[in-house]
Amino acid sequence: MVLNKIYNGAENLGLGLQIGGRYFFTDRFGINLQFGGGNVTSGGKIGITYKL
Template sequence: MRKYFTIIALITLSLGVQAQNPIPSGARFLNVGVGFSNHGIPINAGMDFGIGHNLSLGFDVTHRFDYKFENWGVAGTFNYHFNQVLNIPSNWDFYAGLNVGAAFGNGYSDVDLGAQIGGRYFFNSNIGINLQLGGGNNFSGTRVGLTFKL
């Protein structure tokens, strides 16, 4: 068993050397965008903070509205970034994670747990495009927007 662990650790380390961490510790990404869902059009803004090897914490604020439904949501996010594991170039960023948030509006409030998967492509060292799919809560649906490295 120890032999297999050593082999897996060496493979993981060798992959990590070939790709740059997309969100290094201390980095900040500002995300803004618009989405599509069964409950109208969400407009969102948020930040991601690099906290360690391929990990980020962040938050999102969303305003969702359609002809009969309107609410606000605030969520905390946790993501794992797959670039080093999958040997993806540093101008791309693929991630997946969980979020927990609160939604309120139209006379109700709710606390939800959800998941997201997404990716970014950076045109240059500071600006990129973002696409994210989510499920399970107020932040569900498809989002597209811009990311700015701060």
């Protein structure tokens, strides 16, 4: 779990929370998913992971 803090000047502070995971089909190839919420992050991401 990752907590994001973004500082945008003296008065603005945005917080968001992200959670995600990675699943490997083989020793080198997998997918990753990430979901977020709050006032800074929203939506989700999906990607491919490859270990060299």
